[in-house]
Structures are given as structure tokens and as C-alpha cells.
Amino acid sequence: MESHEQRAALARIAGxxxxxxxxxxxxxxxxxxxxxxxxxRGSPRLLPERERGLLADxxxxxxxxxxxxxDLQAVLRFDIAASAGPGGVAEIEVPERPARIDPQLLxxxxxxxxxxxxxxxAGDSMAPTLLDGxxxxxxxxxxLGARAGVYVLRRDGVVMVKRLRRAGGGIDIxxxxxxxxxxxxxxxxxxxxxxxxxxxxxxLA
Numbered sequence: 398m399e400s401h402e403q404r405a406a407l408a409r410i411a412g413x414x415x416x417x418x419x420x421x422x423x424x425x426x427x428x429x430x431x432x433x434x435x436x437x438r439g440s441p442r443l444l445p446e447r448e449r450g451l452l453a454d455x456x457x458x459x460x461x462x463x464x465x466x467x468d469l470q471a472v473l474r475f476d477i478a479a480s481a482g483p484g485g486v487a488e489i490e491v492p493e494r495p496a497r498i499d500p501q502l503l504x505x506x507x508x509x510x511x512x513x514x515x516x517x518x519a520g521d522s523m524a525p526t527l528l529d530g531x532x533x534x535x536x537x538x539x540x541l542g543a544r545a546g547v548y549v550l551r552r553d554g555v556v557m558v559k560r561l562r563r564a565g566g567g568i569d570i571x572x573x574x575x576x577x578x579x580x581x582x583x584x585x586x587x588x589x590x591x592x593x594x595x596x597x598x599x600x601l602a
Contacts, residue, residue: 400443403464404436410456410463424455446598447532450497460497469497473514474532498534506595512538514592516549516558522577523547523558532598533558539593545571547594552587558594 411421422431425448434440444452446465453460460469474496496515503510518531526547527533535549545562552570560571568588570580 400439400464403443404439407432407452407463408436410458414456416456421452421455424451446497465497466499468500470500470503470510470513471495472498472510472534475514475516496532502596506534506536508534508536508595509538512536512592515598518558522572522574523560524574526560526573527558527594527597528599530599533594534596534598535592536595537592539595541568541590549591549594551589551591552583556591561590 407421408418411418418432418436419429422429422433425431435444444463449463449465450460453463453465460466472495498510498513498515500510503513514535514537515532516535518527518533519529521529533549539546539548541548541561541563543563545560547558548561549556549558550561550570551557560573562569562571564582566585567582568585570583570588572579
């Protein structure tokens with residue numbers, strides 16, 4: 398479905414359900430003119446996947462009706478409102494609306510659907526690698542390897558995303574942002590590795 402067809406489909410379905418475009422903007426947490434600008438002027442050119450999914454759920458239609466792929470894989474998504482500490486992801490026990498991921502992308506990344514989850518990052522401790530608001534795909538099957546990598550972990554009750562590097566019999570917990578704290582020679586028994594960050598979804602300004 399071309400971009401103009403997606404916009405026309407959204408306007409048509411909203412009209413059939415008697416829902417104003419301003420109301421749809423509020424569903425997305427946007428200003429009242431956001432969806433109107435999208436429909437009338439193509440700004441933004443394409444709706445982000447998460448916003449398209451929210452609109453599809455609200456309107457009671459499949460995402461394919463709004464231009465989304467028909468065969469996306471649903472995976473858990475854990476969303477946050479604020480940072481839970483020096484690491485930038487909140488507690489993740491309660492999932493929100495599932496994310497939908499291209500199964501071919503999961504296959505290319507070597508991530509099994511049942512091990513995948515999406516988590517939104519808060520804070521800048523991992524900038525420039527990860528930025529505030531990024532959504533990261535986490536592979537719960539991935540184990541801590543010999544090479545450094547970016548992982549989601551829990552330490553002292555705080556869930557964070559950090560670069561982990563083995564150091565002797567312990568682990569270094571590193572922030573990519575030099576202004577943020579790092580910890581060295583930490584006992585592995587004091588942390589729980591939730592999964593490795595396999596992919597990042599970012600909306601470019």
C-alpha cells in the first residue's frame with residue numbers, strides 16, 4: 398500500500414467510525430493537528446509502527462488495513478514513563494501492548510520470537526549508542542559472551558541497559574556516555590542478565 402493509500406485508508410476508516418482526526422491525535426498523545434497533517438499533507442510521510450498499531454487497535458482494524466504488513470510477529474513490549482535509575486530502563490515486570498516485528502528481521506538477527514521483547518530506553522547514559530526514547534529489541538536467549546556487548550540487566554533491584562565486559566572473574570558495567578557512571582570488577586553473582594540488545598528502533602528527526 399502506497400503512502401497516499403495509507404492516508405486515505407485512515408481517513409476513510411475514521412469517518413466510517415465517526416472518529417475525528419483530532420481524537421486520533423489524542424490517542425497518540427500528539428497535538429490535535431498531528432493526524433490531520435498526516436492525512437492531508439503527508440507529514441510525517443509514514444506513521445511509526447507503534448503509532449500505526451495504536452490507531453489500528455483503537456479503530457478495531459488490522460494493521461494491514463492502515464498499510465502495515467499482514468504477517469508481523471507479535472512480541473512483548475515493556476514501556477516506561479521515566480528512568481528507573483542510572484541505566485535508563487524501568488522495571489519491566491508488566492508488559493504493555495505487544496510490539497509487532499517483521500519475522501524476517503528476527504530471523505536475520507537470530508532471535509527466536511519467544512525470546513524477543515521490546516523495551517523503551519530512558520535517559521542518556523548509553524548515548525550515543527542508545528538515546529532517550531529508543532526502543533530496543535532484547536534477546537533473552539543470548540548469554541554473556543567473551544566479547545563486550547550491550548545488555549539489559551538487573552542490579553540492586555534496578556533494571557538498566559549497559560555495555561558488559563568480562564574482567565577476570567567479574568564483570569565491568571559500562572556506560573557509553575563518559576558523563577554517566579560505570580562500575581568495574583563487579584561480582585557476576587550480584588547481577589541478573591535479562592538479555593542482549595540485538596537491534597534498536599529509532600525515529601530520526
